[in-house]
Amino acid sequence: MTLVQASIANDGNTIVIIADRLLTKSFGEDFPSYEFESNSPKIISINNVGIGFAGSALYADMTTLDLQSNISDTSSFEDIVDIISKFIKTTRESTIEDMVKRLSGISSEKFFSNSEIVPEEVRSFIYGWLMEFRLEFECILSGFDKNDKAEIVYITDDGSTFRATNFGVGSIGSGSLFSQIYFDENNYNTSISEIESLFFAFKAKKWAQAPTGVGRKTDIILLKKNGNELQIRDEDDLMNEINNIYEEEKKKNNKIRNELLNKLITNNSERLK
Numbered sequence: 001m002t003l004v005q006a007s008i009a010n011d012g013n014t015i016v017i018i019a020d021r022l023l024t025k026s027f028g029e030d031f032p033s034y035e036f037e038s039n040s041p042k043i044i045s046i047n048n049v050g051i052g053f054a055g056s057a058l059y060a061d062m063t064t065l066d067l068q069s070n071i072s073d074t075s076s077f078e079d080i081v082d083i084i085s086k087f088i089k090t091t092r093e094s095t096i097e098d099m100v101k102r103l104s105g106i107s108s109e110k111f112f113s114n115s116e117i118v119p120e121e122v123r124s125f126i127y128g129w130l131m132e133f134r135l136e137f138e139c140i141l142s143g144f145d146k147n148d149k150a151e152i153v154y155i156t157d158d159g160s161t162f163r164a165t166n167f168g169v170g171s172i173g174s175g176s177l178f179s180q181i182y183f184d185e186n187n188y189n190t191s192i193s194e195i196e197s198l199f200f201a202f203k204a205k206k207w208a209q210a211p212t213g214v215g216r217k218t219d220i221i222l223l224k225k226n227g228n229e230l231q232i233r234d235e236d237d238l239m240n241e242i243n244n245i246y247e248e249e250k251k252k253n254n255k256i257r258n259e260l261l262n263k264l265i266t267n268n269s270e271r272l273k
Helices: 057-070 077-104 108-113 120-132 176-185 194-212 237-267
Strands: 004-009 014-019 022-025 034-037 043-046 049-055 137-144 150-155 161-163 169-172 219-224 229-232
Touching: 004 049, 004 137, 004 150, 004 176, 004 194, 014 043, 014 049, 014 137, 014 150, 014 194, 022 049, 022 057, 043 057, 043 219, 049 057, 049 077, 049 219, 057 077, 057 137, 077 108, 077 120, 077 137, 077 150, 137 169, 137 219, 150 169, 169 176, 176 194, 194 219, 194 237, 229 237
Parallel strands: none
Antiparallel strands: 004 014, 004 169, 014 219, 022 034, 043 049, 049 137, 137 150, 150 161, 219 229
């Protein structure tokens, strides 16, 4: 269970990226994977581009290391998207190559060009494995492109890229559906202020946290078109203040709800008998 979400605010001048800290770790096919809550954020910022990962902690670390080895101070948002996309595609291809060679004894290129030379049982197993194969890893990036336009891009486990900019909001992980629904149901608008969008994003994460088991810890990165950046870690006083305001609002809403419910019961006690 995990969640990373990005939202555009302040008329496209601000981006809010928020995430829990849950990651999945695995030691290979013969060992079960397990989830753990990291001590450090799983969202990072490079060249005023926010990057978040969902799924395998191993692939997240590998992707980060590859990115750090291939970027420069002048790398743009588009460059960073391309670097990560290419790395995921290469990792996927090499994983398939290793698996095919281990099972068939020949390269994947040779296998796919003439699989008849491999025994039918092996051939069927490989194709069955390919049908189910997933890297169990995805990525979301948000930042300002070469035209200073706020962008949100998904990168899937096969390296494909999809833009979610027109929606103003994007999220990945098991909690993404509930996060998205919260933004939609509460009529999120990209014109709202930084502070309001920050609290809105926090509440969306909290709302997704309850039904899906998204991690309790929260980290936020606030990116601005002018290049300024604010990182709020789970341990920070500001995060505690945001959470306290959230809890205070929840208590007041519950109080109002109970008062209205009691009024409804009182006014309709005879009808409800």
